[in-house]
Amino acid sequence: MHSMANLAAIVFVVILKVAVLWPFTAAQLRPDYYAGVCPNLEGIVRSSVKQSMVKSPISAPATLRLFFHDCATTGCDASVMIIGSTGDDENPDGYLLKPEGFQTILDAKAAVDSDPQCRYKVSCADIIALATRESVSQSGGPNYTVELGRYDGRKSTDRSVRLPDPSDNLDSLNAFFSTLGLSQTDMIALSGGHTLGAADCDFFKYRTGGNDQSMNPSFDAQLQETCAKQNFAFLDDVTPIGFDNLYYRNLQNGRGLLGSDQVLYTDERSRGTVDFYAANQGTFFSDFVIAMTKLGRVGVKTAADGELRRDCRYPN
Numbered sequence: 001m002h003s004m005a006n007l008a009a010i011v012f013v014v015i016l017k018v019a020v021l022w023p024f025t026a027a028q029l030r031p032d033y034y035a036g037v038c039p040n041l042e043g044i045v046r047s048s049v050k051q052s053m054v055k056s057p058i059s060a061p062a063t064l065r066l067f068f069h070d071c072a073t074t075g076c077d078a079s080v081m082i083i084g085s086t087g088d089d090e091n092p093d094g095y096l097l098k099p100e101g102f103q104t105i106l107d108a109k110a111a112v113d114s115d116p117q118c119r120y121k122v123s124c125a126d127i128i129a130l131a132t133r134e135s136v137s138q139s140g141g142p143n144y145t146v147e148l149g150r151y152d153g154r155k156s157t158d159r160s161v162r163l164p165d166p167s168d169n170l171d172s173l174n175a176f177f178s179t180l181g182l183s184q185t186d187m188i189a190l191s192g193g194h195t196l197g198a199a200d201c202d203f204f205k206y207r208t209g210g211n212d213q214s215m216n217p218s219f220d221a222q223l224q225e226t227c228a229k230q231n232f233a234f235l236d237d238v239t240p241i242g243f244d245n246l247y248y249r250n251l252q253n254g255r256g257l258l259g260s261d262q263v264l265y266t267d268e269r270s271r272g273t274v275d276f277y278a279a280n281q282g283t284f285f286s287d288f289v290i291a292m293t294k295l296g297r298v299g300v301k302t303a304a305d306g307e308l309r310r311d312c313r314y315p316n
């Protein structure tokens with residue numbers, strides 16, 4: 001009889017704890033987070049991103065970079081989307097986050113909210129994570145499961161921005177990524193995101209003209225010519241809109257665009273991983289997915305410190 005009473009007491013305490021912790025446990029990430037409230041979420045985002053990619057080849061690279069920038073700065077909370085009323089926000093002009101990435105997210109959010117079941121129930125942070133997966137997979141990269149349940153942050157300031165520098169050496173890159181809980185292997189796999197998109201000449205011009213011995217001389221000449229005509233060059237100029245492992249093969253040939261790209265091959269401590277990904281696209285894809293999943297867990301907000309933003313550009 002006693003043990004029955006004890007059991008009942010234990011069950012009561014467990015239920016009470018679950019009830020008290022609900023707002024926090026509810027924000028634990030899981031793939032089926034929206035299954036009840038917005039069952040068609042993934043399909044809606046998939047077709048919206050598809051349309052964005054048809055409209056512009058910049059959509060996919062810009063969205064992938066937006067996700068990295070968002071997660072690396074105060075966590076994956078869509079704070080990068082906020083337009084600060086005084087001009088102070090995470091996206092001042094210097095970082096060159098392209099408008100096509102923001103538009104991809106705003107269009108996906110509008111598509112989600114046009115479904116009455118889903119309206120205002122899905123966070124902007126989760127829409128960024130899903131739109132990023134679509135940008136990668138619809139560019140030929142891996143199609144992976146996305147964990148969901150992030151809340152949106154309420155703040156966005158320029159001074160909170162923390163990003164690696166394109167001239168960083170391996171130690172600096174490792175130091176930066178370790179603050180996000182990411183390993184050197186994660187960092188090398190994520191750098192493979194530079195299989196898509198372009199960089200402004202200002203970020204790599206200092207390496208050209210024979211100033212960087214790790215740069216292939218014919219690539220050097222090609223970049224000087226490119227930058228004389230336009231202000232950008234592709235990060236992977238072999239397949240700039242295809243998500244593949246040619247980024248790593250370029251590094252083997254001294255054709256990495258940014259200093260932070262080429263150093264992954266120049267430094268013997270990371271060269272083995274570059275060689276491995278250059279030879280095994282499947283392993284690159286699976287390590288990229290592992291690293292993106294870890295990146296997607298950085299600084300996740302809960303109902304206690306976040307909200308479901310109605311307009312991704314402004315806190316509610």
Ligand code: HEM
Binds near residue numbers: 068165167168173199
């Ligand atoms: C390892 C440290 C990294 C550095 C130093 C770095 C730096 C840069 C720079 C300077 C640009 C050029 C921006 C411009 O001129 O528009 C760029 C572009 C880009 N970055 Fe990174 N990045 C890093 C890591 C990452 C990661 C982890 C991802 C995603 C997984 C990523 C995805 C991209 C993409 C897709 C672009 C092209 C954007 C576009 O064409 O609009 N980067 N990055």
